[in-house]
Each structure stands twice: as structure tokens, then as C-alpha cells.
Amino acid sequence: xxxxxxxxxxxxxxxxxxxxxxxxxxxxxxxxxxxxxxxxxxxxxxxxxxxxxxxxxxxxxxxxxxxxxxxxxxxxxxxxxxxxxxxxxxxxxxxxxxxxxxxxxxxxxxxxxxxxxxxxxxxxxxxxxxxxxxxxxxxxxxxxxxxxxxxxxxxxxxxxxxxxxxxxxxxxxxxxxxxxxxxxxxxxxxxxxxxxxxxxxxxxxxxxxxxxxxxxxxxxxxxxxxxxxxxxxxxxxxxxxxxxxxxxxxxxxxxxxxxxxxxxxxxxxxxxxxxxxxxxxxxxxxxxxxxxxxxxxxxxxxxxxxxxxxxxxxxxxxxxxxxxxxxxxxxxxxxxxxxxxxxxxxxxxxxxxxxxxxxxxxxxxxxxxxxxxxxxxxxxxxxxxxxxxxxxxxxxxxxxxxxxxxxxxxxxxxxxxxxxxxxxxxxxx
Amino acid sequence: xxxxxxxxxxxxxxxxxxxxxxxxxxxxxxxxxxxxxxxxxxxxxxxxxxxxxxxxxxxxxxxxxxxxxxxxxxxxxxxxxxxxxxxxxxxxxxxxxxxxxxxxxxxxxxxxxxxxxxxxxxxxxxxxxxxxxxxxxxxxxxxxxxxxxxxxxxxxxxxxxxxxxxxxxxxxxxxxxxxxxxxxxxxxxxxxxx
Numbered sequence: 001x002x003x004x005x006x007x008x009x010x011x012x013x014x015x016x017x018x019x020x021x022x023x024x025x026x027x028x029x030x031x032x033x034x035x036x037x038x039x040x041x042x043x044x045x046x047x048x049x050x051x052x053x054x055x056x057x058x059x060x061x062x063x064x065x066x067x068x069x070x071x072x073x074x075x076x077x078x079x080x081x082x083x084x085x086x087x088x089x090x091x092x093x094x095x096x097x098x099x100x101x102x103x104x105x106x107x108x109x110x111x112x113x114x115x116x117x118x119x120x121x122x123x124x125x126x127x128x129x130x131x132x133x134x135x136x137x138x139x140x141x142x143x144x145x146x147x148x149x150x151x152x153x154x155x156x157x158x159x160x161x162x163x164x165x166x167x168x169x170x171x172x173x174x175x176x177x178x179x180x181x182x183x184x185x186x187x188x189x190x191x192x193x194x195x196x197x198x199x200x201x202x203x204x205x206x207x208x209x210x211x212x213x214x215x216x217x218x219x220x221x222x223x224x225x226x227x228x229x230x231x232x233x234x235x236x237x238x239x240x241x242x243x244x245x246x247x248x249x250x251x252x253x254x255x256x257x258x259x260x261x262x263x264x265x266x267x268x269x270x271x272x273x274x275x276x277x278x279x280x281x282x283x284x285x286x287x288x289x290x291x292x293x294x295x296x297x298x299x300x301x302x303x304x305x306x307x308x309x310x311x312x313x314x315x316x317x318x319x320x321x322x323x324x325x326x327x328x329x330x331x332x333x334x335x336x337x338x339x340x341x342x343x344x345x346x347x348x349x350x351x352x353x354x355x356x357x358x359x360x361x362x363x364x365x366x367x368x369x370x371x372x373x374x375x376x377x378x379x380x381x382x383x384x385x386x387x388x389x390x391x392x393x394x395x396x397x398x399x400x401x402x403x404x405x406x407x408x409x410x411x412x413x414x415x416x417x418x419x420x421x422x423x424x425x426x427x428x429x
Numbered sequence: 430x431x432x433x434x435x436x437x438x439x440x441x442x443x444x445x446x447x448x449x450x451x452x453x454x455x456x457x458x459x460x461x462x463x464x465x466x467x468x469x470x471x472x473x474x475x476x477x478x479x480x481x482x483x484x485x486x487x488x489x490x491x492x493x494x495x496x497x498x499x500x501x502x503x504x505x506x507x508x509x510x511x512x513x514x515x516x517x518x519x520x521x522x523x524x525x526x527x528x529x530x531x532x533x534x535x536x537x538x539x540x541x542x543x544x545x546x547x548x549x550x551x552x553x554x555x556x557x558x559x560x561x562x563x564x565x566x567x568x569x570x571x572x573x574x575x576x577x578x579x580x581x582x583x584x585x586x587x588x589x590x591x592x593x594x595x596x597x598x599x600x601x602x603x604x605x606x607x608x609x610x611x612x613x614x615x616x617x618x619x620x621x622x623x
Binding site: 017020023032034036040045092094101253254 | 574
């Protein structure tokens, strides 16, 4: 082997082929049978050819520089150069192992795109590829690439209208406040009073109503304002469609969204709709004791929220909070929860008691029926308790939006209807 | 009845650990490739090529048909289960020995068909040994050594076609040339090993 070909070695075929060819040649010569001798000649030629042609060119296998963040699932590209064949075995958690042999151009590299079927969001790993290259009869030692971490940000779906609090805040913003102030929308024409600015005087109205200028009239407008919304993510647990995996027995399927994936998707959709409208959005992660992300607006803040959503994960066993997380005054609260325990319902009641309107987004995925009779009974009890909790909340006037696969299509319409009701009602909590 | 069986399955540890018949297969990893051939096709092809090689070779020999078919089926089964170029080479050498023992000498023209068949079975055995049943092999990858193989096989068959009319005549220099060629080949193969 030449010294400039590290990692390359001759495969097993030439040795055995040479022995077979020599045996046939000896038998043919000994018995005077050229036909028998000829039978082994192609094998001998192949052996000689492989020995006289060591592979040229550097061998390299690498994963293309990955984008650490993505919204389009887990995909990667491996680039192989050197040799003329690449035998690749690809593995990834929750997937079947894939194996293939691809042609590598003689003087170039071959890029192979790998895409996982995972629909999960949050920190994920790309596929791991074990690559063995061949050049003629030469084989290269296997090289392993991939397995890099990616942060899959939650995707979002377009929402026309989402409920916002009736009590708006601030002096600027896209919404119309109920109080007077600087704004674009006319409220009324009013006699000039102390505190009114001179530039507010409407001379046309004054000339019409008070030709002698005894009274001056000003145009009064509604003040501009913005809505503040807090997204509260109940990431204390992360359950899938199979109840067998709920207590960490067995693995959740990667091609089915879990409750946390649904919660991230719902929160990202609502956050995007609000931020694009110019409202302020904050984020609270119930699994962490960290300070909440305060409400703000703008695309950079939306990116911050998406990061916060993607990085949320259960910490230890689900536990009830002694004190609900503090949220901004007058903020509307969206709680994304599976409502599998009383803690979430208790939080809703506490916030409502403090005067915050709350919308509960149910993020429990469509649970598959359990075949195990004991599990089926357990799930039936849990389901009935959950339905009881949701019914009680609904009776108390808490809007509930279902975001599971079967209810997602109606979620946008449900939020739209809720936004219209909220705009009409004076005291919507 | 079904509930009773499911309860029994859940209660017995031995049955509990059995794979769930209702479990769906895991999802596949998406890979973008050109036109491919599944690995089982290569395995089947090398088995069939080796079996055909032995079938033709034993057919030239005055061998009992039952024994010949038994040999062929054993060869096909063994290569289907443990495919490797070594197994295919054993079939090639066995075919050569059967040819050497037949009564169609000094040059049996059927060898002109056995040469490409033997080379193909060895090459397919190389592929079948390396890839699994479910692997996918690009057509372009399979065609990689095709020109070289065609040159080897075509050259050998051409030489055979030239030697065919001369077979049986006393050619002392040819035997000497064959011995010299054998020595050169042995040197190329073994003396220059890394």
C-alpha cells in the first residue's frame, strides 16, 4: 500500500480469487485442459488489477455545516469524496436503519440528503451515518459522521384573529383604547376644556357650531394602545398518543406529535399572530422556576419566544406550583396544557380571581386506545377526570380550545369566534 | 375472549415481553438516491448464477441427476443464506473440476458461457456479502466495475475462441508460455502484496 493512502486496505476478494484462479490454472495445465485454465483467468486478472491500482485522492466524509436552527424538520447532508463507491448505514433514534450504496464521482464528491420522519420539535439530533468507501478492490475503514444537535423551532399556522384583553395598555400601538388620547380614530367633537391642546381645535366645527367664536371645539380621539398577552406553557409533562409511554415506559414515536409539540405549535401560532399585529407577548414556562419572558413586541422578540418554546422541557416529575407565576397586569393569559392534573385548573382559577382573562388551549394529543385491559381502565379513569375538569372550567366561563390533530382545523375558527365575543363583552374573564 | 387473552398476556412476564403484533413499524429515514436495486435481488442473483454454473457443469458430467440437483440446491441455499465471493469461487472451482473430469475435452466449448457466468457470480457475491436484504444499491454503483469486468471476461472468451481450434494439438511452447504466465501472475499477486 502506498504511504499516501491511509485507511485504505485490500478487501477479501483478491486473495481468494487469486487462489481459485491459480488452482484452476494448475488443474488445466496438469490435465492439458485449457478450458479449465481459462475459467480462472478473469479472477486472476481482477486480482492483478486491484494490486496495481491503489486508490488515488484524499478520502473525506463530512456533514455539511449545519444550520443550528430550523423550522423544517431534521434534515442533513453528508458529503463523501474519495473512492468510487460509498456504502452508508444511516441510523437515528426512533427510525428504521437505512442502508444504501451510492456512486461517488471519480474526481468530485457526492452529497446525500438525509431527512428524518420526525415531527418533534425542540432539541433533536441529525441522523448518524457510518460510511465505508470502496475503490476497486480497496476498502476504507468506516467513518462515522452526523449526530449533531439541531434546535427545531415550532412551526405555526396562520390565525386571522385571536382574543386579546379588553383592557389595553400603553400610549402607542395598533389597537384603539377606550380612553381619550393621541390616536387616529375620532371619538367626538367637544367644547374646548382646560388641558386640551390648541392644535386639537377643529376650526370648521367651531365655525359651524359657534359662529361668534364664543366656544371653541376640539376633536377628541381615542388613544392608541397595545394588548399584552402571556403565553403560559405547561411543560411539566410531555405525553404522546400511546398511554403506555406516559410514565417513560417505552419510547414515544417520533412521527407523532406529543403534547409538548402541540403546545409549542399552538403557542407559536398565537404569538406570531399577535406580534404581526403589533401586540406584546410574553412567555412563562411552568416547568422552570425562571423569571418569565416579559411581554414585548417585534420580530426579534418573536424569535426569542420561539427559542423559549423550543427549549422548554419537563423537569422531573410534574408538580403543582405553590404560587402562580406573576403576569403583567391586564394581560390575557393563554394556558397550553393537557389538563391531566388539578394544578392547571387551579392556576386558571387563581388568575381569574386576580382579574386576568384566561383561554385554555387543550394540547392532549388524540390518544390511541390501549390494548392492555388494565391500561384501558387506567386511561378511562384519567380521561373521565380530565373531562370533569374541563367541563367544570367551561361552566365557569373559561374558553377552551382543542389543539389536537382532530381539533386543530377548528381551532383557528374557534379562536376567531372567541375574539369576536371578547370584543363585544364588557367583562370577559 | 380477546379481553381474556390480553389480560393473560399482560399478566405473564414471558408473554408480556413479546413484540406487540399491533405495533406499527418505525418510520423510514428519507434518502435521496438515483435508481436503485434492493439488496435481496443481488442475493438472489448470486445464488441463481452460482446454481446455474454448477447445473451446467454437472450436466457435462455423467452424474446422476438426483445427485447433481442436490448439489445445485445445496449451493443455492448456502449462498442465499451466507452470500460471499468465497462461496461463489468454490462453485467456480467445483465447476472447473467437473469440466476437467468430463469427456468433452480437450476444450469444452461450454466454458465460453461459464466464464462470464462464473465472473458474474463472484462479483454478485461480493455485493451480496456487503449489503443487507433491505439495502438499496444504485444502478450507477452496480455499473461501476462493469467495463473492467467486460474487458476481463471478453478478453478471456476471445482467447478461448482462438484456442478452441488449436486444442488437442501438441503445443509444447504454449505449455511453457502458460507456465511462465503462471509464474508472472504468482509474482504479481503474492510477491507484491503490501
